[in-house]
Amino acid sequence: MSAEKYLVGAARCESYDPREVELALSLALRKAGARLPEGGEVLIKTNMLAPSAPDKAVTTHPEILRAISRETIKKGNSVHIADNPGYIFSDKNNLLNATGVGALASDSIKTGILSDLGVRGIRRDSFRVLEEARISSRYLDAAFVINAAKLKTHVETEVSCCIKNIFGTADTATRKKCHSSRSQSVLAEAITDLFIIRPPEFNVVDAVLAMEGDGPSYGKPRKTGWILAGANALAVDWAASTIMCYGNPLKIPLMKAAASRGIGPKDKSQIELAGAAWEDLPSVGFKKSTSLLRLFPTFLRGWAHSFVTLRPELKTEECIRCGICGRVCPVDAIKCPPGEYPAINRPSCVKCLCCHEMCPTGAMAVGRNLLASLAGRQHRPSR
Ligand code: SF4
Ligand code: SF4
8 A cells, every 4th residue: 555545445245144244344454454452442433323223224233343343352352332322312221232232242342332431521723613522531531443333324414434423422412512503514514523533543334234315313224235444434434435326425515524624535546445446336226315405515505405405394193292302402493391292493493303313203204395305205214
């Protein structure tokens, strides 16, 4: 590898058969030139967004985590697998059991919630959006972090992979702050503020079963059959967005924001893909999110937000009046008086769809705007 190139390893993996995953993961690490530490504790920052079964493709698959752990333990390390779940999932046992992560626990592997040792406030002059970010102390203090991301579409950031996965290291208040703007670009810069605090030492992407459509929670699983790996998160995300057929990754606001901070490649020629050819990666017919924002140039997206983004729509017949939507809304646009249905203050709503993501019954559905309807796209919640 020439000095200025970012190395990304790619390996085909058609299923979550443990032996196949082990071999593919080992190959991807080797192709990526992985240098794992020896004799310490390694934090595997997984994606454990919700208590969702592995076949829903919401979370990093436990067989991927098992294979990463195995490679890490071979070097004499112990492993801690952890994440902060979505705002409302406070039942740790349910989360660990449903995602299959809890079953990985052993003498050498601990599993748990990332912020169970508390959070620390971080301020950086280089922040472009946030004044302060409150980040898991366990993550900040880890000697070596492997970022184990799931490849998913995302209704706001378009791609959820390595850089977006680090969003989960922040506490609820910080994540709400990031979501509180109408601008997709501001969210992208805020997530990048979080990422630069403490970039992971290594990244692995579970793209065996990805998510297409309206991710990160309500899209559909889509078999893509790859494991990606590399030391540079932006370079790995570049390859991941190629699998999703996103064209020029620098048109995705999150990747553009990350590239503008100088944390990775600014051009495909700066990436060396090992184990596959670029033309082998794309998954034909991969469905992107319903949001049409990506059709607009970045500088028009703030204006276009009102016309082309999805908005929450309450289906009262499915609402159990639990009030969760009101608690997760980052801008307090939902009022939920006890025992009553929630009421959305439309002018205040920034259409982040956090209420939709976290509603336990699907009662907070998404409504299509006129342009999305004209585009003939459909939103079909998958769980
Ligand atoms: S819309 Fe969903 S989250 Fe909100 S009160 Fe009803 S059931 Fe609860
Ligand atoms: S009402 Fe829902 S979509 Fe609107 S800002 Fe609040 S959480 Fe986001």
